[in-house]
Amino acid sequence: MPGALLSILPILIAVVAVLALAFVLFKASWRVAEPNEALIISGRNVGDGAAITTGADESMRFRIITGQGTLVIPGIETVRRLDLNLIETNLTIKCRTRQAIDVNIEGSVIFKIGDTYGEIANAARRFLGKDPAYMLNQVHSIFAGHLRAIVGNMTMEELLSDRDKLRDEVRAASSTEMANLGLKIDSMQLLEIEDPSGYIGLIRTPHVAAAEAVARMAKAQQDQTATEKEQAAAIAMAEARTAATKRQAELQAEAETALKKAAQAGPLADAIAKQQVVEAETRTAELRADLTAKQLETDVRKPADAEAYAAKVTAEGKRDADIAASEAAARQVQLSAAAEAERVKVSAAANAESVKLAAEAEAARTKLQAEANANATRATGEAEAAATQAKGLASAKAVQAAGEAEAAAMSARADALAKGQDGLIAQQVATNMPAIVEAAVKPFANIKDLTVLNGGEGLGQVVVGAIMKARDLIPQIMSMTSDIAASSKSKEKS
Incomplete structure (x- = not known):
């Protein structure tokens, strides 16, 4: 067993070494693009299809990698990193307005390399491997040229009143050239407009004077309002003092009146007692006068009133009787007039009916007579026409005969004349x-x-x-x- 392990140990070591070498080679060949950078890989022909896939044109035979990793062949391909972070540059540009007034415009531009493959390729060909100041100089030149051209067509008043218009026009004019460089504008701001000639101060003077006048007027109005309020308060205080003094005088008068009334209480009581006595005597005299008047009324006025009332009743009765008689007579006359009117109406109706019948009969008779006369006239006319026609024929024949006789006579006379x-x-x-x-x-x-x-x-x-x-x-x-x-x-x- 140990002998077998010893026999395969070299093989194991060789495999491990190969694997380690492969890992080292892979590690050395693998490149990863960070989110804020792009890998520009060149040195190997990637073919037309790869160029189209990466978004570069046919003359750009390199690869662009963003946001991912790729294998690089060491010694054959070169990998360089292109920073995609934002870049800020300050602008201090001397311009001249349409009025030939020199101004210094300070601004700030924030830009970056574009995110598309075409923009990255354009920026890589122009700025890869160069000092970042070179890019800043290029951007500064672009904005300076367009800013001078646009400001030259504007007045100082337009610059001060419409900075947004100036900013938008400069940004729109620079966008095309920035895109050709592979750059994209994220933000542009105009920070300050300086006027070495003092024209802005001259423009500002009337506005400042107007503002100061408005401020002075406002202050004067506030002072006037405050003075009016103070005067109103003083008047109110004076009125309050006057009212208090008046009230004190009234209270003093009331006190003095009370003292005088108290001092005059005794004489006033005597006078009141005497007044009451006089009033009692006056009342007694009035009662006596009333008694006398009532006696006169009973003895004189009531009998006179009774006689007047009797005469009044008698006169009213006579008047009512006369009125009743007059009304009866008028009623009788009205009835008689109504009866006469009815009789006349009936008579008139009868006369009208008889006249109507007579008129109808006369109309019928006249119609018949007219028809008879018309027939007679027509017959007479026809007879006269026939007679006239016969007479005309006879006259014509007579004239014809006379003419013939005259012609014969003339003929005979002519013969006689001839002979x-x-x-x-x-x-x-x-x-x-x-x-x-x-x-x-x-x-x-x-x-x-x-x-x-x-x-x-x-x-x-x-x-x-x-x-x-x-x-x-x-x-x-x-x-x-x-x-x-x-x-x-x-x-x-x-």
Whole structure:
């Protein structure tokens, strides 16, 4: 047994040594990333898939380990730690406002390396292995540039009244560049704005003066209120003293009055006794007067009242009788008037009914008469129309016959004219000669007195002139007759 153990002892020792060596090698190769740091492992090609998995771009051939452990090949891979803690830096930056006023702005920025693999990779490539002051200088430069640019577009009044706007604009403008560096801003505060030129003091002066004026006014108002209260208290004290003095005087007067009343008690008692005697005598006189009045009332007034009452009753009875008689007469007149009105109403109704019936009968008669007259008128009209039509036909036939006869006469006359025109004309002249002579002498008919000169010769001249005038008319008459004959002839032809 001991020989067997001795034979396997070297094997056991070798196994233990191998295990110990493996443990030491594992311990030396295992790296653990703390919660506030990141392990940057480089030196071995991790491949494209690993680069994508770790969140780095294709040019970053290293591993990033956060919050866990990993195996590292000693001698092949290098492990470096990147601190992820917060970093604070103070800013003291000289700026110039839009009004060309120099100001010194003091602030504080708290930042850190970002938590994503991309941010850690960017920060590792820029700051790993460098002095922390380098990172602070970079951050200070970024904030100084943006702060100067933003303050240059603002006035001093805007800086003083809206610091939050300045802070937010600076932080928003710096975020992109900080992200490119792999940094993330956690907090930014503007602590102080210094004014070397004293502009802030000038701005502050009117406000301070206004505040001081308000304070003085408030103090003056408080003093006035206090004075008013003191005066009111003094007045109250004076009133209290006056009231006390007045009350003391009243009490003194009451005491003196009581003493005087006590001194006058004896004379007052005598006077009261005498007054009572006078009152008793006065009462006796009043009783005597009342007795006399009652006797007069019994002897004189009551009989007079009885007579007046009797006269009043008599007058009231007569008045009531007259009223009753008047009412009876009025009632009788009312009844008579009502009966007369009823009679008149009945009579009027009967008359109205009779008038209505008579009117209806007259209307019926008038209607029948009108219908009869209308029928007669219509028959008469029809007869007259027929007669008128017959007369018209007869007249038309007569006119037609007359026209035909006239046409025949004109035709005969035209024939006669055609055959013996001269003879007919002479006949017409001879037939119408009296009329011609009458027309010739007609101008002399209206002459009342005619004076003829030259005697018989003058009268002969007048007669001869008239005859000559008639002779002058004959050609005209013949011409007219010829025209009539020609016209008749043309009508006959047509």
